[in-house]
Amino acid sequence: MKNTSTSTNELKVTTPSDREIMLVRSFDAPRHLVFEAMTRPELVRRWLLGPPGWTMPICEIDLRVGGSFRYLWRHADGNEMQMSGVYREIEAPGCLVNTERFDHGCAAQAGESLGTAVLTEKDGKTTVTTTVLYPTKEARDGVIASGMEHGVKAGYDRLEEILAERL
Numbered sequence: 001m002k003n004t005s006t007s008t009n010e011l012k013v014t015t016p017s018d019r020e021i022m023l024v025r026s027f028d029a030p031r032h033l034v035f036e037a038m039t040r041p042e043l044v045r046r047w048l049l050g051p052p053g054w055t056m057p058i059c060e061i062d063l064r065v066g067g068s069f070r071y072l073w074r075h076a077d078g079n080e081m082q083m084s085g086v087y088r089e090i091e092a093p094g095c096l097v098n099t100e101r102f103d104h105g106c107a108a109q110a111g112e113s114l115g116t117a118v119l120t121e122k123d124g125k126t127t128v129t130t131t132v133l134y135p136t137k138e139a140r141d142g143v144i145a146s147g148m149e150h151g152v153k154a155g156y157d158r159l160e161e162i163l164a165e166r167l
Contacts, residue, residue, distance in 0.1 A: 008023055009026045009027065009160065011024070011071060011149070011153050011156055012024040015075075015144075016131070018131065019132075019134050019135070019137055019140050020140065021131070021132050021140060021143065021148075022129065022130070022131045022132075023128075023130045023132075023140065023152055024127065024130075025127070025156050026125055026126065026127045026128075027125065027128065027160055028124070028164070028167075029124070029126055029154075029163035029166070029167060030121060030124055031093045031094065031126040032092075032093045034119055034121055034126045034127075035093030035094075036093075037159055037162055037163060037166075038117065038128075039061060041059040041061050044056070044059050044061065044071075046089070046162055047155050047156075047161075047162055048071065048159075049124065049154070050150075050152075050153050050155060051147075052078045052154070053075050053114070054073050054075050054076075055069055055073070055074050056072065056073055056074075056107035057072055058071065058075055058082075059072075059076055059093055062087075063090065064090065064125065065088065067086070067087050068084060068086050069085055070083070071079075071084070072110070073160070082103040084100075084101060085098045085099040085100040085101060086098060088112065094117070094118060094119050094120070095117065095119070097115070097117075098114075099112055099113070099115075100113045100114070101113070108149075110139040110140075110142055110143050111134070111136075111143055112135065113132050113133060113134045113135065114132070114133045115132045116131045116132075116133075118130075
């Protein structure tokens with residue numbers, strides 16, 4: 001897969017195995033702020049939107065092991081996508097492990113996946129490494145074909161802006 005560049009940091013997308021996608025992006029902010037932005041609903045709904053035209057009218061997060069989350073995205077044209085999951089591991093501010101399932105929308109056929117986000121900080125800069133394990137190679141390939149990389153890049157670019165506001 002190709003890499004996608006941003007003005008100061010670069011999104012790197014790779015496929016380390018036939019069932020995984022790995023996304024790596026650095027942010028010019030301490031990891032506790034990045035972790036907050038990834039787990040507080042009022043912040044998540046501002047950046048985790050994908051390409052322009054999407055909003056997140058529902059963003060529910062019960063941040064505890066065994067707790068769940070649910071996101072509902074709505075496009076200006078009326079299309080919707082919904083994702084939910086359960087937190088399996090939380091080590092604030094360094095790691096989040098959760099299941100993910102799109103209940104409807106373009107990625108619903110992918111089934112349940114397992115996402116692991118690891119946040120590492122060096123000299124005030126945080127690198128987020130997210131690995132998503134899909135149930136099959138076909139599910140992973142379908143997510144790649146959906147244009148996921150462009151949506152992630154757009155969201156992470158917005159996250160960078162939110163983090164700059166909070167510094």
